[in-house]
Amino acid sequence: MFGTMAVVGATGAVGRIMLRLLEERPELARNYRFLASARSAGSKLTFKGREYTIELLEPKAFAGVDLVVASTPDEVAAEFLPAAVAAGCKVIDESGYFRMKPDVALVIPEINPQDALNAKGIIASPNCSTTQMAMALKPLHDAARVRRVVVSTYQAVSGAGLQGTEDLLEGTRSQLNGDAYEYKAFTSPIAFNAIPQIGGFKEGGYTSEELKMVYETRKILGDESIQVCPTCIRIPVANCHSETILVETERPVSVEEARQLFSNFPGIRVVDDQVAGGYPMPSNCTGSDLVFIGRIRKDLSHPNGLAFWCVSDNLRKGAATNAVQIAELLAKHAG
Incomplete structure (x- = not known):
């Protein structure tokens, strides 16, 4: 289990499903945070029976976070996710921006789980x-x-x-x-x-x-x-x-x-x-x-x-579910 998990893009089509999946499954973290653009920041969402305020997605928002799961457009992932890695987070990315970079693991847990466990920075989830x-x-x-x-x-x-x-x-x-x-x-x-x-x-x-x-x-x-x-x-x-x-x-x-x-x-x-x-x-x-x-x-x-x-x-196995399954895999091996 992780200490703190941040979900980026929770208000999008995939992000909404991701939240439902996380609610249905055993806990992956003791604490949760939700990050989004200025358009959604400050609004409220309910997760596991508790109300959360969506925080602004910015580099300093990753401080104290252990795991980030992000579902954003490519340009948003490119701008912000390196800051999450620099802050020491494990990062699971749904965008297409990092998938084919040679130092990024591209993972489907049923196929290549070891690639996720061996990853040092961003773990990419494939195209649907x-x-x-x-x-x-x-x-x-x-x-x-x-x-x-x-x-x-x-x-x-x-x-x-x-x-x-x-x-x-x-x-x-x-x-x-x-x-x-x-x-x-x-x-x-x-x-x-x-x-x-x-x-x-x-x-x-x-x-x-x-x-x-x-x-x-x-x-x-x-x-x-x-x-x-x-x-x-x-x-x-x-x-x-x-x-x-x-x-x-x-x-x-x-x-x-x-x-x-x-x-x-x-x-x-x-x-x-x-x-x-x-x-x-x-x-x-x-x-x-x-x-x-x-x-x-x-x-x-x-x-x-x-x-x-x-x-x-x-939207499920092609996106949200695969990311959550990667998170579950990492949580099982979290220190």
């Missing part, structure tokens, strides 16, 4: 779309070594924050009523649409979200040879990201073996019945901390290929 895919790949990689992955994501609007959800609700309502709506989180209408761009365009015509899936997956699994070809798509679903994943392994993996490997891996649940509704969907996976896998089948085009469908709550 990467997290569920890496969870699915890990048992296959351990058993038959993953060589190549082709993945398409179907990502919920909650991944764009509270404004993304508002854009879906208000945009849908406006379109049904024949009214105009000015989208704020998306550059194109999301209501009754699919947007094949998440993040800005980068090298080779891939977006930043797609490149995260390439580089973060290799770092988490500890294998730079894994080839990943991603396409990330925003769809008009409120919550839970879905992915179609085609994996080529070094040796053939049968459907039966894959089902067993997935079932035995912590944090994965197989839902794979060949009947209507016998597969995971956003509507029946939201609110869960698990990664769900279904539609497992052999690749018709390659003997070493395996195809499957993967769904996970992007």
